[in-house]
Amino acid sequence: MIELQALTKRYGSKTAVDHLSFSVRPGVVTGFLGPNGAGKSTTMRMILGLDNPTSGDVTIDGKHYAQLSDPFTYIGALLDAKAMHGGRSAYNHLLCLAQANRIPRARVDEVLETVGLTAVAKQRSKGFSLGMGQRLGIAGALLGDPKILMFDEPVNGLDPEGIHWIRNLMKSLAAQGRTVFVSSHLMSEMALTAEHLIVIGRGQLLADTSMADFIEQNSRSYVRVRTPQPEQLKDALAVAGLTPVEVEDGSLELQDADTAKIGELAAANQLVLHELSPQRASLEEAFMRLTAESVEYHAGVPSEAGQPAGQQPEGPSAPAWGAAWQEQQDKKQKKGKS
């Protein structure tokens, strides 16, 4: 169990992590979600005692990280894929970590096998691809057979095969009863793997909820109607006991309504409809709405933050993130042309 109590980290006048309190419970995959710059990595570094908190406290099973004897046997972490000396072979990299934590040498071969790096064990990690480096980092996290695993953006920059591999690995680790704490800025990724969700933005806690609750609360469905006669339609809807919400572009949105019923209502009142469509807000949208105000760098977020355009319907109210993303796309296109 990882517990944070009012954990705070300031760099000069900038607050990276702001009175963060939550706990990561054992036996489930907990997703740690937030836009880039939200303070996820800083939080994880403080959990490992790499960065000192400005104030507040973080403990693992009631102890500070530095108080753990042979910490890798309690908690294994992958912070960034390239936190290793490129001149050292994969085997020796793992061996020096194993020795420091009194883990038997045979375990090095085991984890190399687990991550599929046995064939390149004697090669220097300098020549490894990002995916291989990521696997080696994960091998290091698994070395001590720890009860708690922590991964910082493990799928970042990986190809689909690598993403698939890591997703399955996390699920199997959790199935073995381990605590898995994984950060991401992709809601869609979390929806596939996490059971519990912690969302932060600008270093502050925005949500601490089970994934099921989050989906129930946030994946609302609604019907979008566009008409040149909005006033008449509103009156007609009011008679039927429905109150639409008017959206900026002039269309009307109706929560949990039935398209057939609205179509019939319009026909009965002889109203022209330009659009009548069922909509479903995606989890990604819900996440964006949650974090919209706390996005740190609107135009500066790396492209992974945005989803390919086709993957999500235009949300009813996610202007901040959407605008930022749009800006980026424009920039990228300009860059590509020049």
Add this chain to the structure above:
Amino acid sequence: MAAPSAVLQSEWTKVRSVRSTVWTLVAALGATVVISGLLCLLTNVQWKNIDEGGRATFDPTTTSLSGLILGQLALIVFGVLVISSEYSTGMIRTSLAAVPQRGTFYAAKVAVTGVLALVVGMSTSFLSFFIGQALLGSHNTSISDTGVLRAVFGGGVYMTLMVLFAVGVATILRSPMLSLGILMPFFFLISPILAAVPGAKIVARYFPDRAGSKIMQVVAVDDGRPYGPWTGLLIMAAWVAAALIGGYVSLKRRDA
């Protein structure tokens, strides 16, 4: 608490598993022995051209260790890389996650580096001495003469201290380029130049290399250094202690 022996083992694996360890140490030994040997050979061949004064103050031991001026640069690279490569590669975060007791981590690294430097330093010093004496022909000295063993042994200690000084400085500075950019010119240029400048030399004689190298002198010459060989080595050791403590404080306080 991490077991000190386990951390020592881990640090030994680290230092032996990167190529820079081998090439810096081989370069240190090679450069020292070759340059010392050449100088001894040259002295032997040119002996008749050396004047009386030169012959009177001729120190066969110092001459056979003179290649250290270059060899020590390779040792500085070794000492700097041992710690700064942890920072430049990002390995430090993995290392400190494995051994969160930073004092233990640092002590183990310093110990492993120091022992390795001592072994290489002693080998270099003795090898350089014996090859040099063989090449000096009739102008040589013997290891059993007064002060000679102290000087050769001291040469090995000097090299070890130089490595540890580099470790301490690099722990404070973290960046390999910055550390090398300060240490190399300092020991290769600034210190020797200041030692020859009137006024500045009063200060320069207390620099770590100037003080420490006194131990390698056998024939007494008036070089203005107001301390004996062992005191000189102690002054150097004080510099090393300061650098290592500075490194410890920096490592302990700063975020990794």
